[in-house]
Amino acid sequence: MVNFTGDGPGVSCRNVRKHFGSGDARVEALRGVDFETRFGELSFLVGPSGCGKTTLISIIAGLLDRTAGELSVLGTNLDTLSANERVLFRRRNLGFIFQQFNLLPALTAAENVAVPLIAAGTPRRRAVERASALLAQLGLGSRLNALPSTLSGGQQQRVAIARALIHEPRLVVCDEPTAALDHASGEAVMDLLAANAVRPGRTVIVVTHDARVFHYADSIAHMDDGRIANVTRPSRLRGQSRSGDREPLLQESYV
């Protein structure tokens, strides 16, 4: 059952393990991850390259099967769902923001945003109208009919954010949303994400290397070598960061 009440954790991982290959080629990507996110919060998953961040969010998003451990997403045990049900679960409840945006190059900005609605059966015209309204809210009202190739990186990521939010998902998964952007664009994108994605009853997970945006986090889970090393709740930093005073240790760790 999908947890719509906002009670309990949005995502809960207990001793989640994942390995790839076998024998000498066996790679332990996750070595017993315990991780939890809350509704209404922006949870960051940070750590060096190869520590297992992408594997973990792929498992949380139902895109990859885990080898062992317990996983509950929005109160649902994904193991109880068939492959098709899992796809429908993703369609209804998840929004994705990718590092490389992954917009469909042949579709306009508004059409790209409308894709999740159209996939869910909303008539194309109505879906594009709703997408246009959301893009206008995100400051792209003048670029509704622009193709992704004519948009700047920041604009493309804003379109991707709109696409991730248009169908009101309960879980938003963001993979390095600022990695392909300059600092100013990255800040703008995170501002937009914090202002529009964080809602009661929704949980947002952001995987990032970018220590410059850590101050947006409600909680930061630090991953290392396939495990969660520690979790901090730097909410006290948020006010300082927004005024430009960032946590120096975090910056140095992952830049």
Next chain:
Amino acid sequence: MNFVALRMLTGDRAKYFGLVFAIAFCTFLLENQTTIFANIMKRTASQILDVTDAEVWVMDPQTEYWEQTKALKDTDLTRVRSVPGVSWAVRLFKGNPVARTRDGKFAVSFLIGIDDATLAGAPRKMLLGSWDRLREPDSVVIDQAGYILLFPGEPLALGRTLEMNDHRVTIVGISDASAPFASLPVMHTRYSEAINFLGRERTQLSFIIARPDPGLSASALTSRIHDRTGLRARTTQEFMWDCVRYYLQHTGIPVNFGITIAVALIVGAVVAGQTFYLFTIENLKQFGALKAIGITNVRLIAMILLQAFTAGTLGFSLGTGMAATFFEIFLHKLATRGIVLMWQCVALTGVCIFFVVIVASILSIRRVLVLEPAAVFRG
């Protein structure tokens, strides 16, 4: 999601046109080669098909095809006429005399002698003159291509003379007879004139052409004639196929064309199929994103099939248009006259293109189905 599939297909113009034109050229090659082959084979029976009056051809049992005949006895005509169900039956002569012009130009010709009284057995299309003028002594009707061959560069005109086996014959008409397999002039004259032009032999009756009584089918009459006379009787269509079969079995034409058609099919299939397959591979990331977003495999398969069939239909239509234009242009050239795009060739090519599209689609679908949606997180 159909519009997404179509926009993905047409979004990159270079890839899109590359795909459509690959299929179009494959279609063009296949339709072109199969049509030329089929029309050349059909030419082996041109003079049979030109005879629209008769439905039944009677010949010596040894005669296998149009070009090579064993003469019947004159009395055979009476025997055929006596078969119940024969509405009428007349003689038809076929020979190959040499025709010479005054200035010494010459050509071996098809000389067809048609019934003196009824002129049954002549093609109906005349460009100049009329069939009735064949009743004049020493007269022939020559086909346009033959005329141009014997009188190159000269305007079509009646009254010109030819020498044929020491006979002076006058051209009283120019017909639009179908092109024969060998590019020889086709001349029609009356049966009694034809045997004179060629020189007397003991028996000279090449064929008897006949028509069944109303209500009796041509095939029923052929059986009846064979049973009663022992002669070989074929319907026009059967005789045409006899000729086609003879050339298929005894010449290298089908092998040569078969190789060309096979190469066209293989090259076309590989190019068109690979282009579509690569198109899907290059869009794998987009398909991965759609999978992650929650598009089902069934929907993705439908999208790929829609893309494949849209590109296939457009390419096939374009290729067929190109082939039709090609044959329209060459329809009126002397050497290729009468060669038209046959619907059977279009249908056969359509089946081949459908097969290519299906194979390319299956390969593409397989790649998309095994695609891990988690791949979208990898850079």
